[in-house]
Amino acid sequence: MIRSMRWATGAAGVALALYGGWLLVTREDRLGDVALWLVAGVVLHDAVLAAIVVVLGALAVRLAPAPARAPLAVGFVMLGPVTLLAVPVLGRFGARADNPTLLDRDYTAGWLVLAGITTVAVVGATLVRSRRGSGKG
């Protein structure tokens, strides 16, 4: 029963994806650019971003004192994704001189506030943990 439901669900997933592929090739002319973006997303994540995170993790374990490691990890999980999310607004790529209501915040200041709160929280948690004399988290 479970087995046949799994097969049916899997087949439904394949059908939905094929429908999307059909929509794409029949309605969009610039397929080369679409393919470039699809492939670039995977390559940028798997070969660049993930590798950077591995290297940063290794550096943190080697350089950071034990009580700081867990707070650093939490701070990184919080600030890393939100920084990636903020790339379009930090770069202000879509800004237009004729529309002052678009991208109308100081995003650098906003990001610095988030980074500042994260830093204070990481330092605070590190101090608390080292005073307790515990490096485990």
Next chain:
Amino acid sequence: MRIPDEADFRSRLRSAAVTARVGLWLGICFGVCFLTGLVSHYAQNAAHPVPFPTSPAWGYRVTQGLHVVTGTAAVPLLLVKLWTVYPRLFRRPERGWRNLLLDVLERGSVLVLVASAVFMLASGLANSAQWYPWSFSFRTTHYAVAWIAIGSVVLHVAVKLPVVRGALGSDVDDAALDRPAATEPGVLTRRGLLRATWLAAGVAVVATAGIAVPPLRRVSVLGVRSGRGPQGVPVNKSAVAARVTASATRSDYRLVVANGDRQVALSRPDLLALPQSTRELPIACVEGWSAGGTWTGVRVRDLLDLVDVPAGTDVLVTSLQESGPFTTTVLHGNFADDDRTLLALALDGEPLSLDHGFPARVIAPDRPGVLQTKWVARIEVPA
């Protein structure tokens, strides 16, 4: 530097027990994002075999706000989920033809899933900030790839169902589903990593959701709009960008309302002399931002009555704008007949500003902003 092996990744945090829990919420976000995206796509279609509802007036504001919020929350969830399974990218090929074939198929399906998921989030985020660093049509491509993404999610759930059930049915620290090499404790506990992930998703949402949720405007430091604008409402496309500054301010401006041979031409003073209605209606854009406004103008139904357009007729609304995908829009019969649908002449008690569509614009309940045509030149029954 050599390519790593699966066994090089030794942290117990990179475990299916974590993946399944993050994946559950990622799946929920993708599901909500997909369904609200379908609503938005349908609302923008010219053909409505099933009428799109005109109530509640805030309906599209909520669905499109949810679309952007769930898409935003999905970014940290997807990144953490991919982090937990990254070692599997480097696993050795299976032995035996049958197992090898299954392995290749699974890798292929995950490749499609990752490519489409990253594409959806990246293109959606860029669109929200009106950044278009590509040559393809955003709407067509975002819609088509959404089906590929949701199809690969459904397939992935079917393939992984035994692992998901095993992981969610036991304690998060259970090692039963761990890779053999994953034996070293991480710097966080698994519960700690999960809490950090929920925190990251929450921060991402709060930092951006003010574009759709006014009480959050002050804390949404990364929101694409602060919510300020002329007459208290932001502008999506300015009069300068639409190249209507000259035509919209001409003294011989006339709104033409036409039904076959019957037509009337009305100046702005003529329109102001007709009975006026005032309505509180949101403007809610496909980019996710929305804002409430107090609009005053002539009911569209009253204008259509001037040329005896029957109830329930779809009408075409044409802007002074000379080019662009939404220069002419269909105002469906149920929207045209709704008491709240106005040809607005004023916003917040003052004449419409040029950027809000002076001399006259459409404002209707429960509708994407791109269809709330500005600088209206003609309202007509299509031939």
